[in-house]
Amino acid sequence: MKQNMIESLLEEKIGLDTAAIGRKVIENAIRQRMDRCRLTSLRAYAKILSDSNDEWKNLIEMVVVPETWFFRNRKVFNYLVHFVKDSWEPKNRGRTLRALSIPCSTGEEPYSIAMAFLDADINKDRFHIEGMDISEEAIKKARLGEYGSGSFRGKDLTFRDRYFRSKSHGYQLLEHVREKVQFKAGNVLKTPFAARAPFDVIFCRNLMIYMSPEARDRTLETMSRLLSETGIFFCGHAERQTALDWGFEAVHETGVFACRKRCRESNPKRPSVAAKRMSSKQQVPEKKIAPIRKPVVPVDFPSGRPIERPKPAGPEVGVPTSQEKADLFLEAREMADQGLLPKALELCQDFLGENPVHADAHFLMGLIHETFNNNDKAEAFFNKAIYLNPEHVEALNHLAFVESQRGNEEGAERLRRRAQRISRGTMHRAP
Numbered sequence: 485m486k487q488n489m490i491e492s493l494l495e496e497k498i499g500l501d502t503a504a505i506g507r508k509v510i511e512n513a514i515r516q517r518m519d520r521c522r523l524t525s526l527r528a529y530a531k532i533l534s535d536s537n538d539e540w541k542n543l544i545e546m547v548v549v550p551e552t553w554f555f556r557n558r559k560v561f562n563y564l565v566h567f568v569k570d571s572w573e574p575k576n577r578g579r580t581l582r583a584l585s586i587p588c589s590t591g592e593e594p595y596s597i598a599m600a601f602l603d604a605d606i607n608k609d610r611f612h613i614e615g616m617d618i619s620e621e622a623i624k625k626a627r628l629g630e631y632g633s634g635s636f637r638g639k640d641l642t643f644r645d646r647y648f649r650s651k652s653h654g655y656q657l658l659e660h661v662r663e664k665v666q667f668k669a670g671n672v673l674k675t676p677f678a679a680r681a682p683f684d685v686i687f688c689r690n691l692m693i694y695m696s697p698e699a700r701d702r703t704l705e706t707m708s709r710l711l712s713e714t715g716i717f718f719c720g721h722a723e724r725q726t727a728l729d730w731g732f733e734a735v736h737e738t739g740v741f742a743c744r745k746r747c748r749e750s751n752p753k754r755p756s757v758a759a760k761r762m763s764s765k766q767q768v769p770e771k772k773i774a775p776i777r778k779p780v781v782p783v784d785f786p787s788g789r790p791i792e793r794p795k796p797a798g799p800e801v802g803v804p805t806s807q808e809k810a811d812l813f814l815e816a817r818e819m820a821d822q823g824l825l826p827k828a829l830e831l832c833q834d835f836l837g838e839n840p841v842h843a844d845a846h847f848l849m850g851l852i853h854e855t856f857n858n859n860d861k862a863e864a865f866f867n868k869a870i871y872l873n874p875e876h877v878e879a880l881n882h883l884a885f886v887e888s889q890r891g892n893e894e895g896a897e898r899l900r901r902r903a904q905r906i907s908r909g910t911m912h913r914a915p
């Protein structure tokens with residue numbers, strides 16, 4: 485068995501798209517596993533793989549990207565609470581809300597859901613949360629509830645004082661939050677899927693960006709099956725368009741990448757996967773921000789400087805407030821998501837005029853120029869984003885893509901490795 489056969493089997497088993505994480509990452513993972521098994525021949529390692537389910541698990545642990553943190557994209561959790569209190573609760577008196585986080589990685593996402601509900605005074609007996617991930621290692625860590633500094637990012641960390649106890653090497657999540665989440669190891673592609681439907685809330689963020697088109701389709705089919713008719717489905721920034729193309733309906737809230745099922749009347753019969761693939765080959769592609777451009781970690785704009793919050797004093801009429809400026813950036817992103825690229829470019833340029841050192845805005849400019857096939861400009865913007873934030877993993881990955889398009893495979897590989905190191909390094913900070 486050659487590496488590309490192992491890659492095909494990884495795609496079949498867990499949906500992994502080699503291009504999305506880079507062949508080198510898979511090659512390194514195989515090498516490390518061969519070293520652990522004291523093997524020097526790929527053929528011998530392939531033999532072990534074909535005989536042992538455990539070795540597959542070991543290899544899968546090496547290729548998955550467990551990057552996550554508490555309250556990743558805070559707006560999503562604010563919106564979730566608003567949805568539950570204003571929409572779900574009035575229609576579901578006496579019922580228990582059921583939420584699913586898949587993939588949940590090391591637990592930060594489902595625990596954030598629990599903390600958001602507790603902060604909003606939602607009765608702890610009125611919600612039940614499940615977390616699932618293919619990585620058994622991640623699930624073990626999630627159950628432990630011990631976290632290092634890499635799990636706490638962003639400005640507002642007040643939740644840490646409320647829900648964690650400080651330990652010598654990190655933070656321990658308090659029992660009353662831990663007990664609100666049930667964890668299970670599970671593969672989203674496995675049928676019959678282990679989780680019990682229906683769920684009122686599903687988080688499936690930053691999984692499909694690593695998947696092949698077939699695996700994304702299967703994942704979305706599963707999500708649709710698991711989501712209740714009035715439920716809400718949160719995906720990642722770069723994934724929402726895929727969900728909409730598949731047949732979900734957008735929830736129009738800037739910066740919150742949510743969808744719901746289409747109501748039956750307005751749900752046109754979805755074309756079969758094969759038909760869709762056929763027709764997409766025939767169509768001229770729409771100019772939209774490419775949802776995935778070989779990222780090793782999600783394109784979720786997590787790592788730039790924080791967007792300014794409003795200052796208390798009222799501004800002069802016509803002068804934008806900090807909040808308006810922040811909204812301008814969110815609006816630019818939203819426009820880009822919708823494929824309105826000239827408008828997005830314009831808004832983002834305006835925003836940069838006021839905030840010239842905003843790493844994520846430079847990154848967005850890079851994405852837009854990349855979509856326009858304007859590689860020189862894209863490169864300049866990605867470089868600026870990296871200059872402002874040397875750990876901007878997404879910018880590193882996109883720059884790697886630009887380099888590889890130019891035929892500079894060595895440079896591209898260097899950038900990818902740097903991104904991978906940063907991404908793994910964050911994980912290793914956890915105890």
Ligand SMILES: C[S@@+](CC[C@H](N)C(=O)[O-])C[C@H]1O[C@@H](n2cnc3c(N)ncnc32)[C@H](O)[C@@H]1O
Nearest residue numbers: 498548550552587589617618619671672689690
């Ligand atoms: C980047 S993390 C996302 C965690 C969280 N949803 C977030 O956005 O912060 C991706 C996770 O997907 C998991 N994963 C990959 N393939 C999977 C599959 N086929 N089924 C379930 N989980 C999978 C990985 O183990 C990894 O923990």
